[in-house]
Amino acid sequence: MTLIEEERPPEHPAPAEPVLMEIVPGPRPHGLVKYITSTDHKQIGLNYLVTSFIGFLFAGLMAEGIRTQLIVPNNHFVTENVYNQLFTMHGTIMLFVFLGPFAFAGLGNYFVPLMIGAPDMAFPRFNNLSYWLYLGGFILMSAGFLTNNGAANFGWFGYAPLTEAIHSPGPGADLWIVGVGLTGFSGIFTAVNIITTIFTLRAPGMVMFRMPIFVWNQMVTMFLILLAFPVLTSAFALLWIDRHLGGQFFNYDKGGQPILWQNLFWFFGHPEVYILALPYFGIVTEVLATMSKKPVFGYKGMIGATLSIGALSMGVWAHHMYTTGAVLLPFFAALSLLIAVPTGIKFFNWIGTMWRGTISLTTATLYCLGFLVMFLFGGITGVILAQPVLDFQLHNTYLVVAHFHYVMFGGSAFAAFAAIYYWYPKMTGRMLSEFWGKLSFTVMFIGFNLCFFPQHTLGLRGMPRRIETYSAGAGWSFLNMLSSIGAYIAGVGVLLTVWNLYISYRKGAIAGDNPWDGQTLEWACSSPPPEHNFESLPPIRSERPLWDANHPDQLTRVGH
Amino acid sequence: MKVESRTILGAVVFLAATAALYWVLVYEHGHHTEASGIAMLTFSACAYAILFGYLLVQYLRREGHPRPEDSFDATMADGEGEIAYFPAASIWPAGVGLGLILAGCAAVWGLWYLIIGAILFFGAAIGWVVESDVPEDDPELQSPH
Numbered sequence: 148m149t150l151i152e153e154e155r156p157p158e159h160p161a162p163a164e165p166v167l168m169e170i171v172p173g174p175r176p177h178g179l180v181k182y183i184t185s186t187d188h189k190q191i192g193l194n195y196l197v198t199s200f201i202g203f204l205f206a207g208l209m210a211e212g213i214r215t216q217l218i219v220p221n222n223h224f225v226t227e228n229v230y231n232q233l234f235t236m237h238g239t240i241m242l243f244v245f246l247g248p249f250a251f252a253g254l255g256n257y258f259v260p261l262m263i264g265a266p267d268m269a270f271p272r273f274n275n276l277s278y279w280l281y282l283g284g285f286i287l288m289s290a291g292f293l294t295n296n297g298a299a300n301f302g303w304f305g306y307a308p309l310t311e312a313i314h315s316p317g318p319g320a321d322l323w324i325v326g327v328g329l330t331g332f333s334g335i336f337t338a339v340n341i342i343t344t345i346f347t348l349r350a351p352g353m354v355m356f357r358m359p360i361f362v363w364n365q366m367v368t369m370f371l372i373l374l375a376f377p378v379l380t381s382a383f384a385l386l387w388i389d390r391h392l393g394g395q396f397f398n399y400d401k402g403g404q405p406i407l408w409q410n411l412f413w414f415f416g417h418p419e420v421y422i423l424a425l426p427y428f429g430i431v432t433e434v435l436a437t438m439s440k441k442p443v444f445g446y447k448g449m450i451g452a453t454l455s456i457g458a459l460s461m462g463v464w465a466h467h468m469y470t471t472g473a474v475l476l477p478f479f480a481a482l483s484l485l486i487a488v489p490t491g492i493k494f495f496n497w498i499g500t501m502w503r504g505t506i507s508l509t510t511a512t513l514y515c516l517g518f519l520v521m522f523l524f525g526g527i528t529g530v531i532l533a534q535p536v537l538d539f540q541l542h543n544t545y546l547v548v549a550h551f552h553y554v555m556f557g558g559s560a561f562a563a564f565a566a567i568y569y570w571y572p573k574m575t576g577r578m579l580s581e582f583w584g585k586l587s588f589t590v591m592f593i594g595f596n597l598c599f600f601p602q603h604t605l606g607l608r609g610m611p612r613r614i615e616t617y618s619a620g621a622g623w624s625f626l627n628m629l630s631s632i633g634a635y636i637a638g639v640g641v642l643l644t645v646w647n648l649y650i651s652y653r654k655g656a657i658a659g660d661n662p663w664d665g666q667t668l669e670w671a672c673s674s675p676p677p678e679h680n681f682e683s684l685p686p687i688r689s690e691r692p693l694w695d696a697n698h699p700d701q702l703t704r705v706g707h
Numbered sequence: 708m709k710v711e712s713r714t715i716l717g718a719v720v721f722l723a724a725t726a727a728l729y730w731v732l733v734y735e736h737g738h739h740t741e742a743s744g745i746a747m748l749t750f751s752a753c754a755y756a757i758l759f760g761y762l763l764v765q766y767l768r769r770e771g772h773p774r775p776e777d778s779f780d781a782t783m784a785d786g787e788g789e790i791a792y793f794p795a796a797s798i799w800p801a802g803v804g805l806g807l808i809l810a811g812c813a814a815v816w817g818l819w820y821l822i823i824g825a826i827l828f829f830g831a832a833i834g835w836v837v838e839s840d841v842p843e844d845d846p847e848l849q850s851p852h
């Protein structure tokens with residue numbers, strides 16, 4: 148590590164030097180036409196963010212329905228079939244419409260070009276196309292609710308033979324197949340686009356090892372998408388042939404293999420879990436570094452951890468299938484447990500980033516701290532479930548439900564809220580209210596833990612997931628009641644943020660370009676950024692160029 | 708391109724090694740029916756090998772002439788000039804998307820949707836291509852690539 152002596156950035160951001168001087172002639176539409184035709188990565192990113200947040204609220208409503216059904220024993224709030232549709236579509240929409248696209252498509256579109264100093268994405272029109280496929284997929288999979296037999300009702304991982312035409316007749320299942328398939332294509336297109344952007348459109352001096360961790364994590368996420376989604380699409384093609392053309396790929400009676408579906412699905416499904424987590428790790432890294440006024444601790448270690456999580460996630464798919472008895476237990480247990488190591492490195496580095504920093508406890512910071520605590524919980528139960536000897540006991544119980552909600556909601560979704568509070572000023576030019584934000588965080592944090600912590604115990608007491616009711620004598624009544632009350636409280640917490648988004652959009656304080664004293668390049672342009680982003684860029688000499696330009700007395704130590 | 712191609716090479720090596728290890732262990736444990744995982748890991752390695760090959764060619768072509776974004780002390784002036792062609796707003800992606808969505812509906816409700824979807828898709832795709840095809844004698848509209 149050497150302190151760079153030469154090339155000190157000037158006192159002020161560098162004088163304006165042209166970055167992109169090609170203004171394409173053409174129409175500059177407004178309103179609805181802008182929404183439909185825009186090729187601007189920021190507009191498309193916003194489209195994704197708003198659509199996926201609507202998906203979050205929609206699937207959240209289904210979750211409240213599920214918890215209402217389970218609040219007391221022998222409840223009849225919804226029928227068994229509707230209950231099955233609710234948990235299936237809750238999972239599907241949360242994963243394929245909210246958690247994934249919110250981060251890798253919404254925030255990825257909006258902030259990856261800004262953070263690397265690019266004027267736009269590499270393929271702007273292609274980018275627009277992927278949004279339409281995504282929206283079409285969302286509408287089609289939800290349209291199942293309007294059909295006679297209802298939406299898909301076989302669980303979000305659609306195990307054979309439940310998905311065969313004889314067990315799931317009607318268009319609901321087909322709509323699910325097509326809808327998820329379309330969002331898959333949209334993900335692949337976005338991945339191609341973002342990888343090309345990162346590889347070819349970085350600003351001069353923005354070498355790979357000066358990119359923000361968020362961009363690195365997005366890149367690894369995109370690598371995973373490129374491997375995972377094509378497998379899902381081909382599995383869907385096989386399933387569709389089974390349902391409509393009399394194929395027997397997954398039909399045991401005719402010599403097919405139901406276990407093949409599980410292998411194909413989870414070969415997609417486990418990288419998908421990291422597709423839903425890695426961008427959020429990046430968000431937490433950026434927020435904690437900015438709010439602690441420090442560079443990221445262990446920058447290269449962080450990148451190494453991201454890369455190894457990405458790599459290992461390709462070899463752990465069958466840990467969802469231990470109890471089938473048809474998988475290689477030691478191999479998958481070993482690789483699954485290994486993932487805890489790079490994740491531990493990340494935790495160490497997040498804490499190291501905050502260590503002795505000047506931490507400002509904004510709402511975004513609070514959400515990140517909540518993320519750290521709850522993702523750790525989810526990670527620990529993950530280590531428990533990764534061991535075959537324990538998984539045989541706990542498979543398909545509520546402990547699994549608690550585990551992945553701690554990872555996906557307490558982890559990823561809390562980081563998504565951190566991202567909303569952190570980047571809303573950049574996207575709209577106005578600050579979100581800290582009062583409503585902190586209230587929302589507190590209510591969500593209490594509600595979330597009240598909802599999902601009791602589910603650990605329910606799982607240990609043997610309550611299986613996906614049952615639509617239970618008897619009063621099972622000993623699960625009180626904890627289910629607690630859990631449902633927690634779900635309502637968490638729902639109120641989410642609505643407080645929705646309210647905050649609404650009032651701050653109209654009355655929020657004007658943010659200015661750099662409200663958090665940010666370190667990375669997205670804060671170097673105006674809020675919201677103009678078309679093609681940058682009037683001028685500060686010289687890029689470290690992984691936090693804007694900080695170096697604004698604080699010449701505290702240059703980032705760099706070594707290469 | 709050095710870091711980019713090395714990252715991809717790492718993925719190729721990891722996936723190939725995992726595939727080989729998995730293959731050996733599967734057969735050693737007698738799960739002879741489990742071929743899908745071996746196939747998927749192998750083809751994943753192959754897919755990234757293609758990407759690595761492309762990046763390697765790009766890297767070798769530029770040997771000794773690093774791009775400004777790969778050079779540690781590049782200034783903004785080094786990146787001067789046109790970066791790429793960024794088209795303005797366009798209706799055609801929405802048309803192509805709608806065509807594909809309708810084609811997807813054909814898998815649910817029948818082939819009529821495929822016909823409508825295909826017409827829309829190809830129509831919009833032609834519009835898309837024609838839109839990119841700027842006249843060669845107009846330097847203001849000329850795409851650099």
